[in-house]
Amino acid sequence: MAAKPAVQPSTPIYRGPLPHVTSVERVPVTVYDQPADASRAVAHEIAELVQSRAAVGQKTVLGLATGSTPVGVYNELVRLHREEGVSFRTVVTFNLDEYWPIAPDALQSYHRFMREHLFDHIDVPADAIHIPEGTLPRGGILAACVRYEEMIREAGGIDLQLLGIGRTGHIGFNEPGSTLESRTRLITLDSVTRSDAASDFFGEWNVPRQALTMGVGSIMDARRIVLLAFGEHKAPIVFKAVEEPPDVHVSASALQQHADARIVLDRAAAARLTRFESPWLVGPLESLGLEWTDALTRKAVIWLALKLGKPILKLTDEDYNEHGLQDLLSNRGRAYDLNIEVFRGMQDTITGWPGGRPGTTRRAAQAAGGRSEEFPKRVVVFSPHPDDDVISMGGTFIRLCEQGHEVHVAYQTSGSIAVWDESADRHVDFVEEFCRAFGVGTIISPGERGAGEVAETIRSFMKTKTTGAVDSPELQAVKGLIRRTEARAAARYSGVQPDRIHFLDLPFYETGRVRKNPPGPADVAIVAELLDSVRPHQVYAAGDLSDPHGTHRVCLAVVLTALDELAGRDWAKRCELWLYRGAWQEWAPHEIDMAVPLSPDEVERKRMAIFKHESQKDHAVFPGPTDSREFWQRAEDRNRDTARLYDKLGLPEYEAIEGFVLHRR
Numbered sequence: 001m002a003a004k005p006a007v008q009p010s011t012p013i014y015r016g017p018l019p020h021v022t023s024v025e026r027v028p029v030t031v032y033d034q035p036a037d038a039s040r041a042v043a044h045e046i047a048e049l050v051q052s053r054a055a056v057g058q059k060t061v062l063g064l065a066t067g068s069t070p071v072g073v074y075n076e077l078v079r080l081h082r083e084e085g086v087s088f089r090t091v092v093t094f095n096l097d098e099y100w101p102i103a104p105d106a107l108q109s110y111h112r113f114m115r116e117h118l119f120d121h122i123d124v125p126a127d128a129i130h131i132p133e134g135t136l137p138r139g140g141i142l143a144a145c146v147r148y149e150e151m152i153r154e155a156g157g158i159d160l161q162l163l164g165i166g167r168t169g170h171i172g173f174n175e176p177g178s179t180l181e182s183r184t185r186l187i188t189l190d191s192v193t194r195s196d197a198a199s200d201f202f203g204e205w206n207v208p209r210q211a212l213t214m215g216v217g218s219i220m221d222a223r224r225i226v227l228l229a230f231g232e233h234k235a236p237i238v239f240k241a242v243e244e245p246p247d248v249h250v251s252a253s254a255l256q257q258h259a260d261a262r263i264v265l266d267r268a269a270a271a272r273l274t275r276f277e278s279p280w281l282v283g284p285l286e287s288l289g290l291e292w293t294d295a296l297t298r299k300a301v302i303w304l305a306l307k308l309g310k311p312i313l314k315l316t317d318e319d320y321n322e323h324g325l326q327d328l329l330s331n332r333g334r335a336y337d338l339n340i341e342v343f344r345g346m347q348d349t350i351t352g353w354p355g356g357r358p359g360t361t362r363r364a365a366q367a368a369g370g371r372s373e374e375f376p377k378r379v380v381v382f383s384p385h386p387d388d389d390v391i392s393m394g395g396t397f398i399r400l401c402e403q404g405h406e407v408h409v410a411y412q413t414s415g416s417i418a419v420w421d422e423s424a425d426r427h428v429d430f431v432e433e434f435c436r437a438f439g440v441g442t443i444i445s446p447g448e449r450g451a452g453e454v455a456e457t458i459r460s461f462m463k464t465k466t467t468g469a470v471d472s473p474e475l476q477a478v479k480g481l482i483r484r485t486e487a488r489a490a491a492r493y494s495g496v497q498p499d500r501i502h503f504l505d506l507p508f509y510e511t512g513r514v515r516k517n518p519p520g521p522a523d524v525a526i527v528a529e530l531l532d533s534v535r536p537h538q539v540y541a542a543g544d545l546s547d548p549h550g551t552h553r554v555c556l557a558v559v560l561t562a563l564d565e566l567a568g569r570d571w572a573k574r575c576e577l578w579l580y581r582g583a584w585q586e587w588a589p590h591e592i593d594m595a596v597p598l599s600p601d602e603v604e605r606k607r608m609a610i611f612k613h614e615s616q617k618d619h620a621v622f623p624g625p626t627d628s629r630e631f632w633q634r635a636e637d638r639n640r641d642t643a644r645l646y647d648k649l650g651l652p653e654y655e656a657i658e659g660f661v662l663h664r665r
Contacts, residue, residue: 006271017041020164022282025242026256029263031270035230036528037064038264039072042226046077048087049160054090060094061152063161064118065172066110068550069228070162071117071371075518078121088124092155094148095131096172097213100141100186102134107132107469108200132184133214141212145184154390161222163213165229168192169237173213176249177540180257182215216254225261227252229269232585236266238273278303281324290332294345299590300328301342302649311650312343345365345469349595353631354396354578354660355379355405355538363527374574376405377537380530384555384582385415386487390494393540393580394606395598396658399496408500408534409491411484412527412555413509415469419479419615421462427482428455450525470511480505484616490612502530508554528562535571539563543661552582563665577663586638586659590644593662597654598639607632 008517016031024187042276050060064070072345080086104111111131119129130151153156168190175190176183188210189197195251198204219225230240241252242263243263260370260385268278275282279290280300304323305312317335320328332338358375379400383389389397401407411656434440435451449457454474462470471479483576490499508519541559542552556579566572578594581587600605610632611617617630629637639656647653 001433012364022273023177023289024274024282025263025402026245026326027242027258027263029242029265029273031265031267031272033267035266036072036479038230038266039070040076042228043080044074044075045226046160046162048082048411049209051066051086052089053159054087059090059092059156060085060154061094061157061159063158063163063214063222064093064095064114064229065162065164066095066097066113067164069164073162073228077118081122091124092128093124093130094152094155094158094214096219097211098132099208100132100134100136100210100212102208102418105135106114108197115651120520121172134212136212142188143301145186145212148184148214152221153216158222160224160226161219163219163225163252165227165234165237165241165252166193167196167233169233169241169247169252171216171219171227171252171254173211173253174219175218176251178251179218179248180220180254180476181217183218184212184214186210197531201504216251216562220254220258222574223260225255226267227255227261227263229263230266232268232271234269235272236376238269242273278324280327286329290326294592297328297332297338298342298345299588300325301338302590306645311648313339313618313650315339343650346589346646346649348658349592350646350651351594352399352595352597353403354594354596355400355403366469374537378401378406379408379535379538379540380533380534381407381409382527382539382541382555383409383411383487383557384552385413385418385488386411386483387415387610387616387631388542388582389487389554390490390606390609390612391479391631392542392582393658393660394494394581394609394635395639395656396540396596396660398494398605398609399596406497406500407535408502409487409496410502410504410527410530410532411487412504412506412558413551414480414505415483416476416480419482421465422476423482423615424478425459425462427478428458431455468593476510483613486613486615490609493612494608504530506555506556506558509551519558523558524561524565527558528565530574531562532566532569535569537571538576539577540660541577542582543663544585546580560663565664578660579663580658580660581638586642587648587661589642589659591661592642592659594660595642595646596658596660597652598656598658603636603639603656607636610635621660 017032023648030038046062053060077086077088079418081397095114098110099108102109106112109133114129114131127507130148132148133144165171166178170176170178170193173187173189173193175187175193178187186217187548194204194207194209197207237250240247240250241255244250244253246253246256255263270276275288278300279288279296282288301312301315304319304325307323308315308319310319315335317329320326320335329335329338355377356373356375361519368446379399381389381393397407397409431451432455440451458472458474458478463476465471476526487503488498488501492498506519506523506526508517511517539559541556542557542630544552559577563572563575563577568652614646636656639658642657642659646657
């Protein structure tokens with residue numbers, strides 16, 4: 001059994017793959033509820049292969065990948081080595097790729113990544129590790145690539161190749177256009193790939209323009225291939241790789257032609273596959289282990305309405321029969337009754353009182369989405385970064401305050417790495433000028449530093465700072481203070497009382513680097529202490545899995561674990577947990593349990609709250625991949641799109657809508 005992690009996912013008990021099968025997938029696909037389940041399963045598959053071959057005196061040749069996706073696999077392999085004695089002495093490894101040019105000890109180097117996540121913690125021999133060299137002179141690259149292929153053949157070929165998938169569909173760094181015949185080579189990176197890597201390099205302009213990579217042909221020579229993909233942002237490209245014909249512009253689609261390739265996903269990455277997005281098109285639901293639940297019925301009816309461009313109440317029996325939903329009609333009755341049932345359910349999600357209306361009975365409250373009858377309520381809004389509260393639910397945030405609830409906001413991380421050095425320098429300059437103007441800090445006690453000395457320390461560091469280097473403690477502190485003062489200003493503008501603004505500074509985040517530590521008991525304890533002191537009736541937390549940096553996912557896991565630990569408290573038994581989405585994606589209409597409409601004036605107020613975060617305005621350090629819009633623009637576009645969807649379905653027309661999902665524990 002795997003060791004119990006410090007922070008549990010929302011489904012804490014390990015589950016095997018989902019039992020669905022389908023005929024429209026062109027390559028075998030295995031789907032797990034949670035990334036952790038998938039990672040453990042793949043790690044055990046690797047360990048079993050290594051042990052079985054070692055038992056008959058054979059080496060195991062592994063092809064390895066980098067990036068956030070395989071980290072869970074490597075963590076489990078390390079645990080198996082340390083706790084269960086699995087040895088990797090008989091393993092030979094070949095990594096897929098490396099940036100060029102890059103030093104092996106650079107923060108973003110794949111040499112360093114593999115040492116930190118795997119090789120420094122297991123007993124694979126140093127001379128059995130092979131990674132393309134990012135320091136090769138240009139003139140030596142061709143010969144080195146040929147030699148890399150020769151070493152793979154001399155080792156007997158790769159027994160199991162581990163892969164991730166980029167948003168362009170690349171495996172390794174085989175960008176669009178890479179053919180089946182391609183071999184290890186130097187390649188120029190696609191702009192999307194460089195954009196995705198921008199956060200690791202503190203800006204896209206710092207990302208190397210080229211990389212060394214094993215070719216598609218090199219990968220396809222492996223005897224077994226396992227491709228991992230997690231998160232909603234991978235769902236569109238996973239669909240192309242799995243269900244569309246092989247395409248040279250999606251190199252992962254080549255796996256359809258391999259004799260022993262498998263794609264392993266979590267639910268989020270599998271969301272666009274037909275068996276999840278519209279399973280009624282695959283075949284009878286019984287063959288997929290499904291039934292016509294209320295949730296699936298609602299999804300199907302909304303899908304049909306949007307597909308045909310019709311309001312829900314105008315759908316006919318013929319519409320259902322002609323678009324693969326005959327089974328739904330035969331199961332749930334005629335279109336007229338089904339339409340009314342789903343329409344009323346959607347109508348009941350809309351409320352201008354996210355905390356409940358004064359004097360509402362419990363029955364009416366439950367009919368309106370589960371909101372309990374206490375009024376006013378104690379509310380805790382968790383914000384992973386210092387601006388997620390106003391970006392993601394600013395209209396609801398302001399309304400909860402205006403309607404008289406005791407609203408607390410808890411900023412889970414400092415967000416310090418998302419501040420430009422220039423912005424920090426400007427604030428340091430302000431402090432120096434302030435001290436000069438008012439004579440502050442002119443008398444210094446022995447051993448203390450004045451503002452000018454601290455400022456000089458920071459500026460000296462910034463002058464010699466290399467790309468992607470960890471900020472000095474002083475610079476990290478300044479950047480954290482910038483985010484903190486902005487968050488405080490936005491919260492006060494939204495109506496939160498100063499003593500209800502909490503900065504948690506969860507330890508997992510405070511590495512000074514893009515790559516964070518795993519969450520642990522200390523993170524959970526901080527969140528649990530706040531919850532138990534406030535005893536909220538409602539909790540709001542970021543529930544989006546499309547956050548490309550992963551902080552939202554970690555912060556949600558910490559909140560869920562804290563609530564699980566407090567589940568025996570009377571207040572916790574009545575507490576509702578509402579999940580909002582971040583800057584990358586909104587809930588689909590069939591998922592929404594509470595829709596809070598915003599007027600044009602409220603949209604404007606929300607925008608002004610976001611503007612309080614000046615360091616994130618105009619050009620954020622981490623804007624997310626391939627989206628040049630500012631965060632306030634993304635938020636408004638997303639909220640207006642949700643309102644338009646409700647309008648298309650025949651529901652009232654609003655300027656914008658913020659959507660929430662009730663987490664059912």
